[in-house]
Amino acid sequence: MVKLPPLSLYIHIPWCVQKCPYCDFNSHALKGEVPHDDYVQHLLNDLDNDVAYAQGREVKTIFIGGGTPSLLSGPAMQTLLDGVRARLPLAADAEITMEANPGTVEADRFVDYQRAGVNRISIGVQSFSEEKLKRLGRIHGPQEAKRAAKLASGLGLRSFNLDLMHGPPECWKRRKTRGALPYPVGAESKYEIPPLFYRLSGTFRQANPQSEHCAIRINPNRSGEETVLRILRESIASI
Numbered sequence: 370m371v372k373l374p375p376l377s378l379y380i381h382i383p384w385c386v387q388k389c390p391y392c393d394f395n396s397h398a399l400k401g402e403v404p405h406d407d408y409v410q411h412l413l414n415d416l417d418n419d420v421a422y423a424q425g426r427e428v429k430t431i432f433i434g435g436g437t438p439s440l441l442s443g444p445a446m447q448t449l450l451d452g453v454r455a456r457l458p459l460a461a462d463a464e465i466t467m468e469a470n471p472g473t474v475e476a477d478r479f480v481d482y483q484r485a486g487v488n489r490i491s492i493g494v495q496s497f498s499e500e501k502l503k504r505l506g507r508i509h510g511p512q513e514a515k516r517a518a519k520l521a522s523g524l525g526l527r528s529f530n531l532d533l534m535h536g537p538p539e540c541w542k543r544r545k546t547r548g549a550l551p552y553p554v555g556a557e558s559k560y561e562i563p564p565l566f567y568r569l570s571g572t573f574r575q576a577n578p579q580s581e582h583c584a585i586r587i588n589p590n591r592s593g594e595e596t597v598l599r600i601l602r603e604s605i606a607s608i
Contacts, residue, residue, distance in 0.1 A: 375429040375460065378453065380412060382438040386472065389506045396436040405445035413452040420456050428457050431465045433487075439469035443481020450486045464489055464527065471517040472509035479520050488527040492517050495534045505534070 384399040431453065441449075450465065466489040467482060479490070494514040496502050502510060509517075514531075521529040 373424060373426050375427045376423060376457075377430040377432070378428050378457070380431065380433045380449070380453075381436065382408075382433060382441055383436040384440055385435065385437045385470070386440070386508050387506070394436070399440065403440050403442070405442045406448070409441075409445050409449045409452070412449060413456070416453065416456055423457055425458065427460050428453075429460045429463055431459075431463065433465075433467040435468055437470045437473055438467045439473045439478065439482075443478050443485065446482050446487070447485040454486075466491055468493060469517065469521075470509065471514040472507070474513070474517040474520060476520055479524060483524055483526065490521045490524075490526060490529040492521060492529060492531050494518070494531045 381395065383395055383397050384403055385396050386399060388396060388398045431450075446467075453459070465487050467487050468491045469479075470493050474492075482490075492514070494517075495505055495507055497511045497514060499510055518529070518531060
């Protein structure tokens with residue numbers, strides 16, 4: 370009998386303190402309080418409806434994205450991950466990642482997330498430039514970003530990574546992030562999200578003449594998913 374491959378599970382937390390103008394993900398500005406318990410119960414009910422499709426396969430990775438998962442309370446995260454464990458077989462070395470916004474980071478909450486089982490945190494820094502963070506509509510500044518990374522570094526997690534954005538109007542200089550942190554970071558995820566209007570209208574290059582030069586600089590690194598993942602794994606293993 371052929372052994373079925375392991376699974377990866379994605380869990381979505383849709384709320385943000387405010388909606389960033391460049392973001393086209395399924396996220397919504399929070400109105401009132403986060404319905405921690407009710408939402409977690411709905412997630413687990415949804416999993417109950419679909420758990421048969423897993424066919425008993427082991428879950429190797431869980432990714433909790435958003436939105437801003439770091440708005441979820443520590444007890445709610447504990448209930449959520451306990452509920453997943455009760456319904457699906459998790460690998461002993463399962464990687465459980467959650468996204469965090471530097472503007473919503475609290476030390477006690479990070480500890481609670483780790484206690485619940487989170488062993489990797491992806492921090493949405495985007496930039497260490499005050500000016501660019503304001504233009505992006507982010508709720509945090511450079512110091513909050515560094516504080517969040519320092520907190521994550523001190524938890525003894527399996528790893529953590531920083532999300533950094535490149536390629537908006539006026540290409541960002543590499544020097545803005547070089548040497549920004551005094552402690553090792555597991556990985557940096559760099560991505561480009563042009564404003565929605567430019568993507569739909571096809572006018573992004575006219576609005577940002579430097580985008581072509583950015584693409585020339587970036588494209589040689591796009592050597593295929595497996596190559597990128599291999600390089601990341603080797604880089605992380607060497608830290």
